[in-house]
Amino acid sequence: MFVTVETAARTAPASVIVAIDGPAGTGKSSTSKAVAAKLGFGYLDTGAQYRAITWWMLANDIDVSDPQAIAVVVDKPVIESGTNPSAPTITVDGTDVSGPIRTQSVTSAVSAVSAVPEVRARITGLQRAIAAAAAPGIVVEGRDIGTTVLPDADLKIFLTASAEVRAARRSGELKGKEASDLVTTQAALAKRDAADSSRKTSPLAKADDAVEVDTTELTLDQVIECVVTLVEEKRNA
Ligand code: DC
Numbered sequence: 079m080f081v082t083v084e085t086a087a088r089t090a091p092a093s094v095i096v097a098i099d100g101p102a103g104t105g106k107s108s109t110s111k112a113v114a115a116k117l118g119f120g121y122l123d124t125g126a127q128y129r130a131i132t133w134w135m136l137a138n139d140i141d142v143s144d145p146q147a148i149a150v151v152v153d154k155p156v157i158e159s160g161t162n163p164s165a166p167t168i169t170v171d172g173t174d175v176s177g178p179i180r181t182q183s184v185t186s187a188v189s190a191v192s193a194v195p196e197v198r199a200r201i202t203g204l205q206r207a208i209a210a211a212a213a214p215g216i217v218v219e220g221r222d223i224g225t226t227v228l229p230d231a232d233l234k235i236f237l238t239a240s241a242e243v244r245a246a247r248r249s250g251e252l253k254g255k256e257a258s259d260l261v262t263t264q265a266a267l268a269k270r271d272a273a274d275s276s277r278k279t280s281p282l283a284k285a286d287d288a289v290e291v292d293t294t295e296l297t298l299d300q301v302i303e304c305v306v307t308l309v310e311e312k313r314n315a
Pocket of ligand 1: 102221
């Protein structure tokens with residue numbers, strides 16, 4: 079049989095794209111990784127990409143309070159994300175930065191760096207290329223995936239949780255790594271959310287067609303189950 083490129087494109091099963099957005103401490107990463115693993119999909123942590131470019135700026139003594147200084151060098155670092163949900167990776171110029179991008183210095187600077195339009199344009203391009211190459215599907219987690227990066231995603235989820243629960247979860251994650259009490263963590267999260275939600279270019283926001291899931295009273299397993307069910311419903315629709 080003669081299969082043209084057009085028929086092949088029509089008959090190939092389309093890749094499924096799931097966008098999971100929301101503020102820090104809502105269980106986005108744990109949920110996204112587990113959902114991707116269950117469905118045999120790839121997983122992309124877009125926060126890690128913003129952290130990676132921020133790490134590079136700090137390592138190269140770029141003034142992170144100066145958007146112009148950031149914009150000039152934005153194309154220099156080579157940032158690569160590995161999308162296996164069981165072992166996601168992030169490298170800058172070939173170096174594994176999965177540890178350094180979680181330090182307090184990067185966490186404190188990442189909102190400012192990620193608010194620079196040139197940074198968003200660069201990282202958004204990387205994200206779209208990864209999503210376009212994904213098969214049979216990918217779960218992409220972030221802040222602006224459903225609104226800006228992948229507005230045609232097959233399913234959009236927006237995770238929320240109360241400020242207290244988010245701070246408690248984040249404190250638990252940080253335990254043993256960095257000194258942090260609940261009040262300090264809650265204040266730091268509130269500051270980062272405010273910066274991420276109020277920036278001009280693609281702020282943290284729920285897409286109109288996103289399904290909002292309040293995780294305050296739910297266990298991680300319940301959230302995972304809920305998202306997997308939503309994906310399966312979409313696939314069977
Ligand atoms: O998910 P995270 O906390 O690791 O993200 C770190 C920061 O990166 C977050 O404070 C804002 C930024 N970010 C963003 O601006 N857009 C995204 N899609 C993901 C993260």
